[in-house]
Amino acid sequence: GGEESPRVAPLAAVGVPVPAVAGAAVAAGVAQVAEAGDFNRPGGGSKEIHIPDLTTLGRVSIGHPRENTRVVRRVFTLLLVITVFVSFDGGAVPATLELIQQEHQISESELGLLGSLPYWGLTVISPVLGGILQRSSQKEVLTLCLVANIVCCVVFSYSSEPADRGAAKIMLFGSRLAIGLTQGAFIINTPVWIDEMAPMASKTMYMGLVQAAVPIGVVVGYLTAGYVTAAGLHWTWAITLQALILAPLTLMYLLLPYRYTDNLFTSPRLAGERAALFGVPEPVAQDEEFQAKRGEALATQETATGLSMRGQVGTLFANPIFTSITWTLSVLFFVVTGVQYWATRFLVDEFGQEKESVLATFALVAATGPTAGVILGSVVVDCIGGYDSSVAQRRKALIFCQVFAVLATACGAVAGFLEPGLGLVYWIEVICLWLLLFFGGAIVPAATGIMISSVPPELRTVASGIGQGLYNVLGYSMGSLLPGIIMEGWGLIN
Numbered sequence: 001g002g003e004e005s006p007r008v009a010p011l012a013a014v015g016v017p018v019p020a021v022a023g024a025a026v027a028a029g030v031a032q033v034a035e036a037g038d039f040n041r042p043g044g045g046s047k048e049i050h051i052p053d054l055t056t057l058g059r060v061s062i063g064h065p066r067e068n069t070r071v072v073r074r075v076f077t078l079l080l081v082i083t084v085f086v087s088f089d090g091g092a093v094p095a096t097l098e099l100i101q102q103e104h105q106i107s108e109s110e111l112g113l114l115g116s117l118p119y120w121g122l123t124v125i126s127p128v129l130g131g132i133l134q135r136s137s138q139k140e141v142l143t144l145c146l147v148a149n150i151v152c153c154v155v156f157s158y159s160s161e162p163a164d165r166g167a168a169k170i171m172l173f174g175s176r177l178a179i180g181l182t183q184g185a186f187i188i189n190t191p192v193w194i195d196e197m198a199p200m201a202s203k204t205m206y207m208g209l210v211q212a213a214v215p216i217g218v219v220v221g222y223l224t225a226g227y228v229t230a231a232g233l234h235w236t237w238a239i240t241l242q243a244l245i246l247a248p249l250t251l252m253y254l255l256l257p258y259r260y261t262d263n264l265f266t267s268p269r270l271a272g273e274r275a276a277l278f279g280v281p282e283p284v285a286q287d288e289e290f291q292a293k294r295g296e297a298l299a300t301q302e303t304a305t306g307l308s309m310r311g312q313v314g315t316l317f318a319n320p321i322f323t324s325i326t327w328t329l330s331v332l333f334f335v336v337t338g339v340q341y342w343a344t345r346f347l348v349d350e351f352g353q354e355k356e357s358v359l360a361t362f363a364l365v366a367a368t369g370p371t372a373g374v375i376l377g378s379v380v381v382d383c384i385g386g387y388d389s390s391v392a393q394r395r396k397a398l399i400f401c402q403v404f405a406v407l408a409t410a411c412g413a414v415a416g417f418l419e420p421g422l423g424l425v426y427w428i429e430v431i432c433l434w435l436l437l438f439f440g441g442a443i444v445p446a447a448t449g450i451m452i453s454s455v456p457p458e459l460r461t462v463a464s465g466i467g468q469g470l471y472n473v474l475g476y477s478m479g480s481l482l483p484g485i486i487m488e489g490w491g492l493i494n
Contacts, residue, residue: 063277065259066197075260076198076206079190080213082146082249086183087217088242089153090118091366092225093176094341095359096235103160104172112484114176115341116477121180122187123472129184130465134458137269138193139253139261142185146250149182153243157236180472188464195452195460196263204386208378208445212371215441218340219367226359265457312462321454325447326467328405330474332440335412337479339433340366350420351429361430369434373441377404381446387453397446408439 066072093100097111106114133141156175162168190210198206225238253261258269265274316322347358380400381387387397415432418425455463 064264065273066199068260069199071260072197072199075256076194076209078249078252078256079193080209082186082246082253083190083210083213084217084220085242085245085249086146086149086186087214088221088224088245089156089179089239090214091218091221091223091340092235092238092242093221094344095222095225096229096238097345099229099235100172104169105165106169108484108488109481110484112481114173115480115484117173117176118180118183119472119475119477119480121177121182122184123180123469123477125181125184126188126465126469126472127462128465129188130462133185133189133192133461133465134266135268137258137262137267138189139256139258139269142189142261143250143254145182145185146246146253149179150243150246150250152178152182153239153246157239157243160234160236184465184468188461188468191448191452192263192460192464193261195449196457197260200386202382204381204445204449205375205378207449208374211441211444211448212374215340215366215370215437219363222366223359223363226356226363230356263461312459313466316455316459316463316466319454322451322463322467325451325454326470327474329444329447329451329467330470332405332408332443333471333475334479335408336370336437336440337476338483339436341480342483343433347426347429351426352422353426362433365430365434365437369437370441373404373438373443374445376438377442378445380442387446387450394450397450401443401447404439404442408436408443411435411439 093115100106100114101111129141152175155171156179159168159171159175162171191207194203194206194210221238221242224241225235228238228241229235258267259273262270264270264277344355344358344362347353347362348355353361377400381397384396384400385393387394411432415429415436418429418432420426420429451467452460452464
């Protein structure tokens with residue numbers, strides 16, 4: 001009956017209900033890609049779009065390092081573990097938002113900025129790193145960036161030390177931005193490494209597992225920070241722990257042989273292997289490996305590596321599959337980030353739940369929802385024949401993605417407009433959030449793999465870099481920043 005008091009923004013304002021619109025965009029984007037999928041038919045599509053022939057996809061044996069599947073699996077396992085702990089701070093910070101806000105006296109929009117800064121860092125560095133990874137040893141670039149990331153985590157963990165509040169804020173926000181800058185190389189290169197090194201029969205599963213490692217890392221950080229603070233320790237101890245774990249993992253990666261970390265076709269460290277396999281030490285186009293296997297002379301051809309950066313970007317955005325999937329995943333990541341960053345506070349303030357209960361419940365949701373989704377999505381797509389063995393298989397994978405995008409949209413609409421309450425209503429909200437993350441996660445492995453494999457091999461690191469840049473600007477950063485601005489601007493805060 002009385003006047004309604006200000007409250008935390010409804011989930012529609014913090015990103016969850018956006019699936020009602022955003023999910024429709026996901027489905028529309030996937031539909032557009034499916035229509036563009038038959039660009040190999042006579043008179044259809046652009047000649048610049050790369051579809052490898054079936055001999056390429058068969059990966060005949062030529063002595064490529066990826067043929068040692070036992071070592072490849074071990075390297076992949078290490079990459080998975082590193083991915084978990086590179087993503088750790090993405091959960092530790094949301095779990096301690098109230099403590100950070102009280103300690104540094106920052107506003108809601110500044111909290112949103114704190115969550116978005118790593119993604120802005122990734123955005124700035126992604127196009128640059130794409131080119132660097134294309135011309136350099138991938139292991140050396142990744143090792144350098146991982147060491148720098150450890151240093152930035154340590155600086156972030158000391159942001160509460162300065163007595164001067166201004167200096168403390170500079171350390172807090174500056175180190176958070178730098179964390180994103182130093183994560184870039186690892187995040188960009190891992191999908192490209194999987195596309196090159198993973199066994200054909202389980203490539204989608206490999207892509208799905210590395211995608212699942214991100215929410216697992218977020219939840220590990222979320223739970224660790226939550227229970228570290230509940231035990232009476234300062235919140236920065238969780239970030240210190242992250243740095244301590246990353247240090248030995250980085251050393252283990254550094255000790256791996258170049259032939260299992262670097263791209264055989266571009267890395268300057270593998271010139272000897274190229275000379276042995278192809279007769280030339282210079283970087284070669286990937287399809288030439290199969291000409292070499294058949295004893296044919298290496299053809300001299302103009303490749304995309306000879307283009308300027310502007311030319312490479314133009315080639316990528318002329319590819320309808322690359323463009324549509326990039327926009328689609330950006331929308332998806334906007335929604336998912338909005339849920340993961342703000343849902344804890346929303347469920348506590350809006351549904352009147354105890355924070356400890358919400359921490360445990362949402363940790364389960366954030367861990368199992370996207371993880372189960374990416375694993376199911378990977379298994380299903382691999383079972384129906386994968387995503388890159390033919391145009392028909394690609395269309396099947398895209399139809400699968402479209403169905404799950406529609407289901408994610410429906411769950412997001414229910415979660416966003418459900419009237420808050422206690423008891424059954426609260427659990428309906430939690431289930432809808434879980435289903436949203438589940439169906440959204442199921443889309444990611446196949447969509448990421450199709451996006452990477454749809455461009456020429458020599459452009460894949462650049463494509464991954466540009467894709468990550470757009471995901472970070474339009475998806476991750478806006479998912480945490482925009483809801484904070486809306487809550488503060490519209491007075492939707494207790």
